Amino acid sequence: MVGEWVTERLPENWRWIVTTRAAVGLALLVAMLSVVIGIINIETGGVSGPLAPHVPESVQDGAGFTGALTGFLMVGSALALRRGLRAGWWATLLLMPLTAAQGLLQASQYSYPLVVLSLVSMPTLLLTRRRFDRSLSLTTTQLAAGGALVGVQAYGTFGAYALADEFDGIETLLDAFYFTLITSSTVGYGDIGPETEMAIVFTMTVVVLGVASFGIAIGALVGPAIQARISKTLGIMTDSELELLENHVLVLGYGDLTEPIVNKLADADEQFLVVTRDETAASELTERDIRVLSGNPSDEGPLQRAKIESARTVLVATNNDAEDALAVLTARELRPDVRIVTAATDRENTAKLKRAGADDVISLAELGGHLLVRSALGSDESPVVSRLLETE
Structure with a gap:
């Protein structure tokens, strides 16, 4: 059907x-x-x-x-x-x-x-x-910048309203807010102006504090968004994006064997992160909106940035058993209790990958030979082999 x-x-x-x-x-x-x-x-x-x-x-x-x-x-x-x-x-x-x-x-x-x-x-x-259950994560700097911006606007608004008699054109609280906004943002239309020395000094403080608060707010609130866009273009994840990772699947390395793994995880809408030092692969994955961290998967630094301490499981399956063994060894040292699954392209390396710390090692040669023989002899009635041999 x-x-x-x-x-x-x-x-x-x-x-x-x-x-x-x-x-x-x-x-x-x-x-x-x-x-x-x-x-x-x-x-x-x-x-x-x-x-x-x-x-x-x-x-x-x-x-x-x-x-x-x-x-x-x-x-x-x-x-x-x-x-x-x-x-x-x-x-x-x-x-x-x-x-x-x-x-x-x-x-x-x-x-x-x-x-x-x-x-x-x-x-x-x-x-x-x-x-929609993800919380909005703001840093202390961002909260402080937003609070400073709001505080300066409140200071200017209520201060200008209290000194309304010393300004030309302020009669209501809305007029005072309008004056504060155009002054602190350095627009200054000139339709409202100070008439006394006290009002002039107050206006000067609004200009200084307003420019500073706007600059800090733009840098703290808009800056990370710009950084995220640049990082995405370069195939790099920002620290704020990495902080959101939790209970995720960590894919170490990237190769021909990794491609179907990534596709399956993406289709299942699983939260996962690929760690690879292949810049070309990182760029291609980023264009597909797949989370990538550029770095050597056998080094401790990239794995710590990838939040291995909160990962649900680790998958290692490239075309190089030696590099996979190093990645497994590093992951096991950093997180002794995490489940690590890897694939061995060479049957003789299965035991070595086990000793490196992998919980499960799948020998592709043995698995492929076993399934092909069962299919050829007609003893495998399951659709597993046909699915494995399907071409898009």
Whole structure:
């Protein structure tokens, strides 16, 4: 049957993959619709439907740009969903009703699909709650940088509002925040300015602290993202990505024998990391979105960076038994209790790999010969041999 043939070739967790990707795809679609409809409403003049008489004028004026702003926030939350972050799930869950409400307030012919899609996406998001269980990991530096940025903005806003009589143009708390934002970011339109020496000194402190806080925040919050992109291009994993590894499969070395192992782990959606010193292989695997750590798998440093202490199992299967033995020996010294499985290309090396510390050693020559003889004599009715000999 065609249906059974397709099902057999699907990964075991295909339902998990489909529902997760559906939730992420719907979130991205809602985000794009919100941005597009918001821009359209900015050009057409805001609310223009049956609800228009009941919507306050201030809401009508801001319906367009707030819809676009919510859309951009949804893009960020959808990207967080794609990484499996629980914070992304909560952000999307809070923003989804907001996009639906904005669609109702805009009440134009363009906003109805946004309302319907937002309402349809919410049950899907709720049903996939358990799929997004990764915590957002921020370093102490990042938390401090974010706190400094918020603190400086609060200092400038409340300080400017307290000195409102000494400024030209500050009447409300919103005016004070506007002044702080454009001053600390060095935009400075000039529509609000200090009129006394006290206000001038205060403005100078806002400029100095604001520039410093923005610089630190960009370096701490945006810098790691840029580093991750550069590292991905070069086939290198960042320390922050390595910190997220836990209960993973560690594949040491890369060769012809490793390729089917990597493909099987990827199809099963297992969390795994390949450690190899082959730069060409590392680059190719990185292009396939497979985690790679460039380094010698028989050295302690790369294995420690690969978090062997939290690995579930170690697989070693290249075309070089000598290098595999060194990798097994190093892994066993660093982690005496981890399960290590390897393959021997030469039957005589099976015992040596066992002595190096491998729990299981598969002799490819013996296994292949055994299966071929059973198949030739017709004594093997299982589909194992046919699957092994299948070509794509």
